[in-house]
Amino acid sequence: MPMDAGDIERLIKESFPDAVVDIKDLAGDGDHFAAQVISQAFAGKSRVQQHQMVYEALKGRMGGVLHALALTTSVPKSGGG
Numbered sequence: 001m002p003m004d005a006g007d008i009e010r011l012i013k014e015s016f017p018d019a020v021v022d023i024k025d026l027a028g029d030g031d032h033f034a035a036q037v038i039s040q041a042f043a044g045k046s047r048v049q050q051h052q053m054v055y056e057a058l059k060g061r062m063g064g065v066l067h068a069l070a071l072t073t074s075v076p077k078s079g080g081g
Contacts, residue, residue, distance in 0.1 A: 002030020003066050008058070015057035016041050020076070031067035036074075043075045050074075 005023040012021050012035070019039040026032040035054070042050040050073035058066065 003033075003061065004030065005033065008033060008035065008066070008069075011059060011061075012037055012054060012057050015053070026068075026070070033066065033068070034070040034072075036072045038074050038076050040076060042073055047073065 005025055008023050009021045013019055016037065016039040018041070019037050021038075022036040024034045026034055037050075037054055041053065045053070051071050054071055054073060058069075
């Protein structure tokens with residue numbers, strides 16, 4: 001059964017309450033999504049570690065219910081620039 005973009009966002013926000021999450025259904029099939037996740041929790045983490053954190057937040061749905069997720073992660077930009 002396909003996942004809903006809202007479910008993906010909810011799972012991510014449960015683990016990263018401060019996150020700004022943008023989900024796009026790439027194929028309209030509920031199986032292929034792109035997600036951009038911005039959270040302070042990623043500070044000091046490598047890109048691989050950030051992605052692992054998001055996959056962990058999805059509680060094992062990657063590769064099963066959720067077939068493909070093009071993931072972009074980052075730390076919020078500071079306003080003091």
